[in-house]
Amino acid sequence: MAGQSNPSDDLWVKSELIEVPFDFAFSAMAARSDEAPARWRRPLLKWLDGVERGWAVPLLLAVFAGLWLTFLCIAYLSGDLHPDVLETWTLGRTFEWGNPKHPPLMGWVTRVWTSVFPLTDWSLQLMSMVNSAVALWCVDLITRRFVKGDKRIIVLLLLMLLPTYQFHAQRFNANAVLLAIWPLATYCFLRSFESRHFVWAAAAGATAAIAMLGKYYSIFLIGSFVFAAICHPQRRAYFGSSAPLVSVAAGLIVLGPHLHWLATTGAAPFGYALAHAGFRFGPALDEALFFFLGIAATLAIPAATWVMIAGYRLKRFPQDFRNMNDGLRLLSLIAVGTIVFPMVTAVVLGTDMPSLWAHQGLFLLGVLIVCGTSYPIERFYTVNVAVMTAGIALIAVVVAAPIHAVYRNNHAYEEGRNFxxxxxxxxxxxxxxxxxxxxxxxxxxxxxxxxxxxxxxxxxxxxxxxxxxxxxxxxxxxxxxxxxxxxxxxxxxxxxxxxxxxxxxxxxxxxxxxxxxxxxxxxxxxxxxxxxxxxxxxxxxxxxxxxxxxxxxxxxxxxxxxxxxxx
Known part of the structure; x- marks a missing residue:
């Protein structure tokens, strides 16, 4: 009858209003802010205007590295360098193609760094933060192939909310050295797969080999490259070209001296790696589960931040995923491999698999989530996330670092690094x-x-x-x-x-x-x-x-x- 509403329609409207009332409020606030930004937002808006001009991203990375270097210098006033960092420096004192514990890349990097910078705590802390900044810059190389402007910054800001590029990075070891190598190798493989050009194919093979020289865990990245290439719709064009053979040849050339070292010294690093094996099926399955849960917990803060940004637009995710371009589809397959392959290995070989070992690959998820969206991100959100990220860093420097230093001065580290x-x-x-x-x-x-x-x-x-x-x-x-x-x-x-x-x-x-x-x-x-x-x-x-x-x-x-x- 005219003038009467359908009860089911009323229920639908109410449910929509119940589900996303704050989304509409934030959307309206974002629109008003973008039309008439507050005065304090204007310097940040000018900074965002500089993304495509080439100076905004380097400035962001320099500020990030500077703030967290300050945090490390203050927080560890009563403590010395972590044993992993000291061990890495010790390994790098002599140039070798391998050592019985880990591949040699971390020692090489530290040796090159300390040949320029002094042997001080701040010097190696600076090395750790520069490594993080380079890692984020390599991520931006990937991101800029799919998006421009604010979305490039959003990817970096979400990654800066992870503990990976500050706390994990300050323990410069075989894991931390991969922070920059993995995204660089992924970028080269992406370019090789898309262009099938000789230079990019050689670069993909060489950077993948360098990742192996960082830690043998990088076999999961290389396996993910192979998996992604096989499963991708453009696999015929890629495997029909010379690019895969060029990549393999370049990788073997780079790895050749290390492989010779392994063959002539008894492959001691493999023995060290296999020392982690020996779990029964049940505990190994637990390791795989905890590996996944550890990754999920690490991603909690940036994931919650992204939910606040996307709001009701999250419902577009399935459609956006189906409409991904070929490059993002390749990255999504690589991301799946870097998470699934370690879990399968933990179960099959009965080995422990700490989620910490996967941190260098989490950038893939950040790139996919942001770059895969079909809708623009209002600057209201970009500015807010930038302020939140900077606020966390400033609170860490001004409040958390002094408290940590005082606490650790009176409560010594278990490993004794106070002394x-x-x-x-x-x-x-x-x-x-x-x-x-x-x-x-x-x-x-x-x-x-x-x-x-x-x-x-x-x-x-x-x-x-x-x-x-x-x-x-x-x-x-x-x-x-x-x-x-x-x-x-x-x-x-x-x-x-x-x-x-x-x-x-x-x-x-x-x-x-x-x-x-x-x-x-x-x-x-x-x-x-x-x-x-x-x-x-x-x-x-x-x-x-x-x-x-x-x-x-x-x-x-x-x-x-x-x-x-x-x-």
Whole structure:
């Protein structure tokens, strides 16, 4: 009847209003803001106008790196560099095509960096942040092939909300070195697949090989390239060209020296990698599940931010996904491979698979979600996300970093990084009480040994071969004759026992104990006792151990220690 409404229509209208009332409010607010922006927004709008002019993205990356470098410098005032960073620097001191633990790329990068910059904490922290900035720049290389202007910035801002490019990156190791290599290799493969040009095909193969030189986990990226190429609608054109063969040839040329090293040294890194295997089916399935859940948790904040941006337009996602262009479809297949292949491997091989290992590939999801949208993003949202990202960084620098520094000054890190520099300097001082020669070699607790190599003015070499890093092998007689020192934390029974066995091999030695204390701007903090064993060079006159520090006392010290887990 005229004048009467259909109850079902009323229900539909009510449900629509219930589902998205804030969407309409935000859309109206966005429209008003874009028409008449507030005064405080205008500098940011001018910055966004510079995206396609070429200066806005570099400025964003420079500010990002600068803010988080400041955070690291403040937050770790009472702590030294992470053991992973110190180990990476140690690996890079000699140029090798491999080592028994990881492929060599991280050591090469650190060696090149420290040949230009000084051996200081801020220098290597700067290296970590520059690596993040380069990684985000490589992501933008991909993004700009699909979108322009604000969407390019949105991709970078969403990635900056991840913990990947600040906290994960500051531990520069075999995982962090992939942050820049993975997007660069993906960009080269994308260009190779689209153009099938010789140069891009060679670049794709070479960058994929460099990723393998970073960490063997990159086999999942290469496998995803193959998977994406096979499943893509344009596979005939790609595989019918010379591009795949050129990529394989270029990759083998780059990897050739490392493959030769593996063949002639027993492929020790594979043994280190397989040491993670051995899980039964149930625990391995749990590892795969936790891998996926870990990725989901990492993406939570940028995902929630994107929901606020897209609002009711999220319902367009299925249609937008179906209408993706060929380039985005290729990236979507690569993204699937980088997540699914590690999960399958964890189950099949029975190995652990921390989600942290996948962080360098999360950029693919950011690119796909933003670049795959068919609708424009109002500047209202771009400015808001920029302000939120900058606000988080500023709060981290001004509030969180000082609190972290004060807390860690009084509550030491479990790995003892509050005490690395102090222990290294005290050991060096004691060494020079017995000889004028620089301290040539050091081992013992790995973290203390790496730290001594870095922080000591003598920069001794790390004396334990990496092939025996976890087996507590004793120093060779030739090492002891040239002079050597070892450090252990009090309470580390395995290290103390190893130190006792080492002293039994030395013709002369000196043992000591000293307390090192954390300080923050002159304020004393936590303390810890360190045990040192010094074996002076054989050419020196015999050194009489100080009273109370003979090898018998070292044995007594060992018996007093409580057991600790194997390293």
């Amino acid at each position: 690395y520099r102090s222990a290294a300097l005290e050991l060096t001082r004691q060494w020079h009480q017995h000889t004028d020669m620089p301290l040539p070699a050091v081992s013992g607790d790995d973290a203390l040994a790496f730290a001594t190599a870095f922080y000591s003015p003598d920069h001794p070499r790390y004396a334990r071969p990496f092939a025996y890093q976890y087996s507590w092998g004793l120093p060779r007689q030739t090492t002891l004759k040239r002079g050597w020192a070892g450090l252990c934390f009090e309470g580390d029974a395995h290290c103390i026992e190893w130190m006792q066995k080492t002293s039994a091999r030395a013709a002369q030695f000196v043992t000591s104990q000293f307390v090192v204390q954390s300080t923050l701007l002159g304020m004393p903090g936590a303390s810890r006792r360190v045990i040192a064993l010094i074996v002076p060079p054989a050419a020196e006159d015999t050194v009489t151990p100080p009273t109370g520090q003979s090898n018998e006392d070292l044995s007594a010290q060992k018996r007093m220690q409580s057991p600790s887990p194997d390293k």
